[in-house]
Amino acid sequence: MLIYLGRRLNLLVITLLILCIASYILAFLVPGDPLINLSGNPSPSADQSAQLRLMYALDQGYVAGFWQYLKLTLAGNWGLSLTSQNPVFQDILQFLPASLELSFYAMLISLLVGLPLGIMAGLKHRKFADMGILSVSLMGFSVPVFWLALLLILIFALQWGMLPISGRLSLLYEVPHQSGFMLIDILLADISDKSAVLNDAIRHLVLPTLSLSIVTSALVIRLTRRSVINVMSSDYIKAAYAKGLSHAQVFWRHGMKNALLPIMPQLAMQFTVLLTNAMIIEVIFSWPGIGEWLIQAIYQRDFPAIRGGMLAVSSLVVIFTIAVDIIIRLIYPLSKRQFHAQV
Known part of the structure; x- marks a missing residue:
């Protein structure tokens, strides 16, 4: 039974990880700036853009960017909705x-x-x-x-x-x-x-x-x-x-x-x-x-x-x-x- 539970939990973690990877890639595939697609800020200023790029680690490669995105996702920071400007998670x-x-x-x-x-x-x-x-x-x-x-x-x-x-x-x-x-x-x-x-x-x-x-x-x-x-x-x-x-x-x-x-x-x-x-x-x-x-x-x-x-x-x-x-x-x-x- 413990082996079975371990396999199912392992499957759960791997599947959720794949879903997170797919959602991260989606931000780069859909039209628009990936920074806007990730943050939900439609028109960030120069300082806000720099802070957001640092927060999402967009200048450090896709692997570092996904790791930062994963930590933000687990923390409940899923960005803002472009229409309502409310947090997406909310x-x-x-x-x-x-x-x-x-x-x-x-x-x-x-x-x-x-x-x-x-x-x-x-x-x-x-x-x-x-x-x-x-x-x-x-x-x-x-x-x-x-x-x-x-x-x-x-x-x-x-x-x-x-x-x-x-x-x-x-x-x-x-x-x-x-x-x-x-x-x-x-x-x-x-x-x-x-x-x-x-x-x-x-x-x-x-x-x-x-x-x-x-x-x-x-x-x-x-x-x-x-x-x-x-x-x-x-x-x-x-x-x-x-x-x-x-x-x-x-x-x-x-x-x-x-x-x-x-x-x-x-x-x-x-x-x-x-x-x-x-x-x-x-x-x-x-x-x-x-x-x-x-x-x-x-x-x-x-x-x-x-x-x-x-x-x-x-x-x-x-x-x-x-x-x-x-x-x-x-x-x-x-x-x-x-x-x-x-x-």
């Missing part, structure tokens, strides 16, 4: 919680919907219920996320007028920023008519969350169905039936945990897919997350923000993926070997 901390909140709620709905339907389809293998659930999941898995989002806007917002189209909260309400997660901030805030504000935030959350969760729910259904089918056709399940156990006893005692444990890593990895899809949804619904912030940075040619956002999102995905892999290995050591029954 903007990322401000907009990233909105993306995480959207991805978390979408993942929660996907599990609440996908796991029961996948279990039902697996238990009713090759029956009408299985064929119906599998057909619906195939349709949901085949629909592009952006097209589904536009379709939901057309139906629920424009035609029926039931739900808002954009934003996290109506302009009538103002919630102090504390954690960055809107529902948590509303519960923590000392404001009047808190129930109305909470209801408005949930209504704004419905369409983006549905757009994300439908596609992921279809994948969860397919993964769970296949695992249940494989487990329920295993020899130890047949032996349990031979002992005289009922169908419910066999499934809940032997089938359930053996069906869910193998797909836990795959389900956990879907959070990173949700996070990247959320960046598309944020643009459509004007959701103030990291995706919307990055798209605006691209439109305005804000290269320091583009570089910092790329580094932040890719690092988050890598850290989460390896952390989930380690956690799954700790709680389920057979995940990297052949699967055995947990009787």
